[in-house]
Amino acid sequence: MGLNVVVMGPPGAGKGTQTERLAAERSLPTIATGDILRDAVRRDTPLGRRAKVLMDQGHLVDDETVVGIVRERLHQPDVAAGFLLDGFPRTVVQAVALDGIIAEAGLAPLVVVNIDVPADELVRRVLDRRVCTACGTNAMPGDHGPTCGKCGGEMVRRSDDTETVVRERLAVYDRQTRPLVEFYRDRPMYRQVNGATTTGQVTAALNEALDAAKSRLAGARQPA
Numbered sequence: 001m002g003l004n005v006v007v008m009g010p011p012g013a014g015k016g017t018q019t020e021r022l023a024a025e026r027s028l029p030t031i032a033t034g035d036i037l038r039d040a041v042r043r044d045t046p047l048g049r050r051a052k053v054l055m056d057q058g059h060l061v062d063d064e065t066v067v068g069i070v071r072e073r074l075h076q077p078d079v080a081a082g083f084l085l086d087g088f089p090r091t092v093v094q095a096v097a098l099d100g101i102i103a104e105a106g107l108a109p110l111v112v113v114n115i116d117v118p119a120d121e122l123v124r125r126v127l128d129r130r131v132c133t134a135c136g137t138n139a140m141p142g143d144h145g146p147t148c149g150k151c152g153g154e155m156v157r158r159s160d161d162t163e164t165v166v167r168e169r170l171a172v173y174d175r176q177t178r179p180l181v182e183f184y185r186d187r188p189m190y191r192q193v194n195g196a197t198t199t200g201q202v203t204a205a206l207n208e209a210l211d212a213a214k215s216r217l218a219g220a221r222q223p224a
Ligand code: AMP
Pocket: 011, 033, 034, 035, 037, 054, 055, 058, 059, 060, 061, 062, 063, 066, 086, 087, 088, 089, 090, 094, 160, 169
């Protein structure tokens, strides 16, 4: 059974950076709805044009659209060994839909990790971070030069990483996404991790949470 992980946390908590590290260490595919939407914007598809207006205002894209994207992705064969979801679900409607997709696709129960960071720190980080225009790699404060360490592409600030939009995204997070903590908190495979430490310490804490979840999943599969 796969390790099916939801990486939660407010904008700037380090979800992208941490998911990238976990994906490399554990050879799991990442499904980042923000990256999928930004790719549609870059390719100027009808979805991209619709999403860009909402993204640039810091608002969420409608549930039906993002659930559709994730449903299609979770029915592809490479997720059998597990996956990392970054930026999805972001509403209770999406979380309920995700439980349905997991059940219909016969996938293992979700492991939910929530990266917690104080609001002031989030604004500072978001204004400092850059993303590669060519491959979409995120770089956190202090780590980025003018070009991408992976592909040499240009590193720019995301168009939704301005102070006004970030404050709106944090407000949207509080209103629409934070209730998900309540939704998941009582599940045995929910873990909260302190995201206000170093990148390496957060990765270590997440790995610990994933290892604990893996043991729990293995235990649940033992015959009685
Ligand atoms: P992110 O890269 O995860 O910060 O996402 C950037 C933007 O994409 C968000 O501010 C939303 O406008 C949109 N987005 C990404 N994921 C979702 C989602 N699960 N539901 C709705 N909108 C999303």
